[in-house]
Structure formats: structure tokens, C-alpha cells
Amino acid sequence: MYFISYLLFHLQVLVADSDKLAHPLAEPWAELVHLVQQKGSYSHIITSSSSFGKNILPRAAALLNVSPVTDVVEISGPRLFIRPIYAGNALCTVRYTGLDPCMLTIRSTSFPVPPVSSESRPNAAPISQVDLSTFSEDNLSKSRYVKHTSQETERPDLGSARVVISGGRALKSAENFKLIEKLAEKLGAAVGATRAAVDAGFVPNELQVGQTGKIVAPELYMAFGISGAIQHLAGMRDSKVIVAVNKDADAPIFQVADYGLVGDLFELIPELLEKLPEQK
Incomplete structure (x- = not known):
């Protein structure tokens, strides 16, 4: 999940270290997004349209009292997006006019990875720990982690396979x-x-x-x-x-x-x- 401020060239990696976030449960992760946004006042919060992203972002949006824009396939401007409707049979242009943050889920397959020049240099980003002293635990008891099962296979991942x-x-x-x-x-x-x-x-x-x-x-x-x-x-x-x-x-x-x-x-x-x- 990515948090973007208006200072687009100010890159920062946020690390939240807590046992409560060890498993992909929606309630603690949504609460974390809420906490980080309150402290950082970001303009955009973006995640992929995966099961994980779709589970968390709407809950976090409700906590922040904003409406998310989902399944974005093209970004035309800071608050102008294109997303499919009618099961992909039509494309809709959406302009977000609400309060910050503008929250998006994007279809990663619609955004090809740009070629990296041999002359390009990566910009080092500072790593900061998120202060979890005010992390609310009021809603964390609504679900609990049981187990994670996955099919063991050497085949490529379905979401990224050629x-x-x-x-x-x-x-x-x-x-x-x-x-x-x-x-x-x-x-x-x-x-x-x-x-x-x-x-x-x-x-x-x-x-x-x-x-x-x-x-x-x-x-x-x-x-x-x-x-x-x-x-x-x-x-x-x-x-x-x-x-x-x-x-x-x-x-x-x-x-x-x-x-x-x-x-x-x-x-x-x-x-x-x-x-x-x-x-x-």
C-alpha cells in the first residue's frame, strides 16, 4: 500500500512493526491506514486490486469518511481516473471531488513496468518506524486468524504469469x-x-x-x-x-x-x- 503526499519527490518508507499486523486481517490493517493518514495527511492512498487490497481499502476509507475509487485502469490526472463498468464492457471516467485522502485500488496489470535505463540511479528513501502507541484495538476482536493454506506448485503466479x-x-x-x-x-x-x-x-x-x-x-x-x-x-x-x-x-x-x-x-x-x- 502506498501513501503519497503533495511533495511527490519526498520518498519515505514507513514500517509498522507489531504482532497484531502479522496476518492479513482487515480490521488491524484498516486501523493502521487510519492511524498513518491522521499523522501524515497524505493526498493519496493507493493499493492493488487484489483480495488483500480490496479487503482493506474500503474499511480504511470508511474510517476516514471518504469514498474510494476502485479498479482504476488509467490515471489521467491527480484526481481523474478511468475504471471499467458493466463487467468491463464500458469504461467510465471518474473525477474525485472529495476530501483528502483520495483512495484508489488499481489493476496492476493495466500499468506495465517502464523500462529502466542503465544510466538511471535509484533514489534512496529514508525508513521510518510508525508510532503505534495510539494504535486502537477496539475493533481488533471482530475476526481472528485461523490458518493460511495455498496450493503448492512450481507454476507461475496467476496474477503475473506471461x-x-x-x-x-x-x-x-x-x-x-x-x-x-x-x-x-x-x-x-x-x-x-x-x-x-x-x-x-x-x-x-x-x-x-x-x-x-x-x-x-x-x-x-x-x-x-x-x-x-x-x-x-x-x-x-x-x-x-x-x-x-x-x-x-x-x-x-x-x-x-x-x-x-x-x-x-x-x-x-x-x-x-x-x-x-x-x-x-
């Missing part, structure tokens, strides 16, 4: 979904899924791509057995190249695909696995 292979409900079972995983391993890709596939128990929730899942924009997105519901398209339509495979020639996914193949995925994926070379 190639994503996704499957839908047409795969019919968790056993069949292993075809997607085998293809992903061969291409060095991340695995994604539709909400229908997640709800059916084929894969865990962390692999869901879409409006209520992860937003991805890889260089290559391959969709197998995905019809193309607008909720799913909202999570992957910014991909550089989209390849769709579906046996329904009228599936909406073909309207956004750069390359489409009408066919049975249970025949096509084994053929791809056979003909694609192993990743080096």
Missing part, C-alpha cells in the same frame, strides 16, 4: 481438469478457471479468473471449454493474445478471441500435449 491456461465447466470433473494442468506445465504457464469450474470443485477458489476472481492480462491467454460469460471476460479481456477452444461455434468467447478453434477439447488438448515441445 501465459495462462484456463478451463471451464466443460471439463466436467477435477480429474479431467488435470489436462489443463499438464498443458500449463508443458508451456510454463499458470492455471486459471471459471467460477463455474471453481463452484463445481474442479479447482480451488484461488485459481478463479473473472469479476469476482483474479484480473489477469498475460501475453497469451488460452481458454478451453469456456463459453465467455461477461463476468469471466471482465477478468481476462485485457490479455494481449486470446486463444479460445470451444465446440460451440456461437460461444461469446469467440467475440473477444484473437484466435478461435471450434472443436472438442478432449481431442485437442491431448494432440497439443503430443506435439508441443517440452519447456526448456
Whole structure:
């Protein structure tokens, strides 16, 4: 999470060291944002549109009595932003006219990392400890950390992968979904899924791509057995190249695909696995 003051060239790293912040619980982190803003009077507070950011920022905004601007894909000015609406089918320009701080969640996939010149020199930023002596604990008992589980895999992270292979409900079972995983391993890709596939128990929730899942924009997105519901398209339509495979020639996914193949995925994926070379 980033705090920005009007003095844009004054960089500072804030460190909050407390056991209460050891786990990603929304209540203590929102309280921390509230505390830091009260002391620093920042003009902007920005975080990514991840599950973590979406969980914290609205709560912190409520504590600060401001309205956040979410899912920003372009910054046109200090208080002028562009964000998608209608599941990504339209873009809306929003001007923030409220009090400071202006609070944003941004889709990181919409902001490519600029090239770094060999002549550029990093600016050292001072590191300061946040004074937590006035840290309120009134709301910290509303939730408690139980455990953290994640899928152990050597595949790239779904949110930042260059190639994503996704499957839908047409795969019919968790056993069949292993075809997607085998293809992903061969291409060095991340695995994604539709909400229908997640709800059916084929894969865990962390692999869901879409409006209520992860937003991805890889260089290559391959969709197998995905019809193309607008909720799913909202999570992957910014991909550089989209390849769709579906046996329904009228599936909406073909309207956004750069390359489409009408066919049975249970025949096509084994053929791809056979003909694609192993990743080096």
C-alpha cells in the first residue's frame, strides 16, 4: 500500500512493526491506514486490486469518511481516473471531488513496468518506524486468524504469469481438469478457471479468473471449454493474445478471441500435449 503526499519527490518508507499486523486481517490493517493518514495527511492512498487490497481499502476509507475509487485502469490526472463498468464492457471516467485522502485500488496489470535505463540511479528513501502507541484495538476482536493454506506448485503466479491456461465447466470433473494442468506445465504457464469450474470443485477458489476472481492480462491467454460469460471476460479481456477452444461455434468467447478453434477439447488438448515441445 502506498501513501503519497503533495511533495511527490519526498520518498519515505514507513514500517509498522507489531504482532497484531502479522496476518492479513482487515480490521488491524484498516486501523493502521487510519492511524498513518491522521499523522501524515497524505493526498493519496493507493493499493492493488487484489483480495488483500480490496479487503482493506474500503474499511480504511470508511474510517476516514471518504469514498474510494476502485479498479482504476488509467490515471489521467491527480484526481481523474478511468475504471471499467458493466463487467468491463464500458469504461467510465471518474473525477474525485472529495476530501483528502483520495483512495484508489488499481489493476496492476493495466500499468506495465517502464523500462529502466542503465544510466538511471535509484533514489534512496529514508525508513521510518510508525508510532503505534495510539494504535486502537477496539475493533481488533471482530475476526481472528485461523490458518493460511495455498496450493503448492512450481507454476507461475496467476496474477503475473506471461501465459495462462484456463478451463471451464466443460471439463466436467477435477480429474479431467488435470489436462489443463499438464498443458500449463508443458508451456510454463499458470492455471486459471471459471467460477463455474471453481463452484463445481474442479479447482480451488484461488485459481478463479473473472469479476469476482483474479484480473489477469498475460501475453497469451488460452481458454478451453469456456463459453465467455461477461463476468469471466471482465477478468481476462485485457490479455494481449486470446486463444479460445470451444465446440460451440456461437460461444461469446469467440467475440473477444484473437484466435478461435471450434472443436472438442478432449481431442485437442491431448494432440497439443503430443506435439508441443517440452519447456526448456
